[in-house]
Amino acid sequence: MSRLVIVSNRVALPGRRGGGQGGLATGLVGALAAQGGLWFGWNGRLSDAPATPLLEHDPPITYALTPLSHREFEGYYIGFANRCLWPVFHAQLHLMHYEPDDLSIYLEVSWRWAGELVPLLGPGDLIWVHDYHLIPLGCALRAQGVTSPIGFFLHTPFPGVDLLRALPGKHRLVEMLLGYDLIGFQTPLDCQSFYRTLAFFLPEAHREAGGVRYRGHLTRVDCFPIGIAVEEVGQLARSGRHNRHGQRLEASLTGRRLILGIDRLDYSKGLANRFRAYERLLERWPEFQRQVVLLQIAPLSRTEVPEYGAIRSQLNAIVGDIHARYAEYDWMPLRYMTRGFPRSTILGFLRQAEVGFITPLRDGMNLVAKEYVAAQDPEHPGVLVLSGLAGASQELEEALIVNPYDIEEMAGALAKALAMGLEERCQRFQGMMERLRRGDLRHWITSFRDALAATAPAGEGG
Numbered sequence: 001m002s003r004l005v006i007v008s009n010r011v012a013l014p015g016r017r018g019g020g021q022g023g024l025a026t027g028l029v030g031a032l033a034a035q036g037g038l039w040f041g042w043n044g045r046l047s048d049a050p051a052t053p054l055l056e057h058d059p060p061i062t063y064a065l066t067p068l069s070h071r072e073f074e075g076y077y078i079g080f081a082n083r084c085l086w087p088v089f090h091a092q093l094h095l096m097h098y099e100p101d102d103l104s105i106y107l108e109v110s111w112r113w114a115g116e117l118v119p120l121l122g123p124g125d126l127i128w129v130h131d132y133h134l135i136p137l138g139c140a141l142r143a144q145g146v147t148s149p150i151g152f153f154l155h156t157p158f159p160g161v162d163l164l165r166a167l168p169g170k171h172r173l174v175e176m177l178l179g180y181d182l183i184g185f186q187t188p189l190d191c192q193s194f195y196r197t198l199a200f201f202l203p204e205a206h207r208e209a210g211g212v213r214y215r216g217h218l219t220r221v222d223c224f225p226i227g228i229a230v231e232e233v234g235q236l237a238r239s240g241r242h243n244r245h246g247q248r249l250e251a252s253l254t255g256r257r258l259i260l261g262i263d264r265l266d267y268s269k270g271l272a273n274r275f276r277a278y279e280r281l282l283e284r285w286p287e288f289q290r291q292v293v294l295l296q297i298a299p300l301s302r303t304e305v306p307e308y309g310a311i312r313s314q315l316n317a318i319v320g321d322i323h324a325r326y327a328e329y330d331w332m333p334l335r336y337m338t339r340g341f342p343r344s345t346i347l348g349f350l351r352q353a354e355v356g357f358i359t360p361l362r363d364g365m366n367l368v369a370k371e372y373v374a375a376q377d378p379e380h381p382g383v384l385v386l387s388g389l390a391g392a393s394q395e396l397e398e399a400l401i402v403n404p405y406d407i408e409e410m411a412g413a414l415a416k417a418l419a420m421g422l423e424e425r426c427q428r429f430q431g432m433m434e435r436l437r438r439g440d441l442r443h444w445i446t447s448f449r450d451a452l453a454a455t456a457p458a459g460e461g462g
């Protein structure tokens with residue numbers, strides 16, 4: 001079998017796989033733990049010395065880790081990736097901030113990484129590039145002589161034409177995507193947006209069965225919804241439920257019903273609206289006062305990006321408002337924390353929650369929503385209240401699907417979730433579990449890998 005080479009900006013570093021790292025790292029650890037391979041990416045450090053990637057072996061994975069210079073960190077990671085692409089891809093144009101130098105530095109980082117990766121490659125490797133940070137990498141590798149199949153998977157949504165029109169460098173980036181042999185998206189909607197984008201910005205690209213032909217090169221395009229390791233999540237949730245933190249949480253609730261949200265602290269996660277919806281629940285259905293607790297765990301993320309500082313201050317103010325209005329000397333309605341916890345503790349908390357409240361304004365998939373379901377006790381499952389603008393809502397149809405911009409609707413869904421009887425909860429849970437099992441993490445990995453291997457000329461790869 002060919003070796004799998006994964007390239008991503010964020011790497012789940014060996015020995016430092018804590019909370020708050022996001023779905024990409026969690027999914028990729030699973031991908032490589034299953035079959036081994038090479039994982040190339042950022043070591044999380046800044047250094048202005050000339051870089052050579054350091055190899056670290058943690059069988060069956062070999063890591064090749066490289067630092068970013070201060071200039072690269074500012075221009076590539078903070079600048080173009082997280083102040084331009086991220087807000088555009090998550091439909092938050094008003095938060096986009098563009099500096100022309102950032103785009104050049106963004107392109108340069110892919111070129112440099114390609115130069116560092118090429119000597120580590122062998123014949124027959126399958127190269128799988130991840131996420132919006134590295135769109136130019138496929139072309140950079142080809143330009144530096146790589147002939148192996150190269151695939152790209154986008155973990156975020158792919159934006160519609162109207163959003164993309166606002167992105168500087170869009171023509172070039174869309175063209176660079178067509179340098180890959182395979183492009184994978186999370187959902188059929190993202191595939192559709194991509195095809196519409198091509199028709200608008202690159203009409204010379206021709207659609208063919210299963211892909212797009214541009215300047216003679218065929219790029220396959222398909223949707224590969226990322227899944228979770230369902231059994232492992234269930235097992236970790238069972239052990240986490242009764243660990244030290246699980247017991248402390250249970251004791252602290254004194255019989256009150258737990259509503260739980262877990263997200264990186266990111267403006268795309270819709271936390272302000274979520275808190276307002278909870279406040280509305282307490283206002284419209286006062287019988288829930290003193291009976292429920294909303295615990296929101298939101299580990300800090302991208303703290304150097306100014307827009308993340310702003311959402312933090314906004315959330316602090318809303319939480320303060322809600323406490324001032326509803327807290328009692330023996331009841332805090334909302335517990336809001338910005339630290340992370342080990343994975344099994346988080347999964348144990350999810351198992352304890354009667355309601356999983358996951359309402360991003362936009363999200364590629366949202367693995368926490370899937371983990372909430374898989375973490376449940378099948379005899380007494382909780383209810384998932386899920387944003388219709390998260391990719392996961394296209395699979396988890398039995399969740400209570402809400403519009404994350406509609407505070408009233410979200411409050412109503414919380415009330416419905418808290419009132420739902422066991423039979424209905426079990427039915428909904430079983431429907432979702434079936435789909436989670438069918439489209440689990442292993443399925444995601446093997447289907448992308450096989451599709452990528454199939455792009456190789458006969459006799460190579462696979």
Ligand code: F6P
Nearest residue numbers: 010021022023024025131155302
């Ligand atoms: O899942 C989307 C994503 O941007 C990943 O690419 C990333 O690993 C994760 O969120 C966390 O973000 P960051 O790497 O910026 O900390």
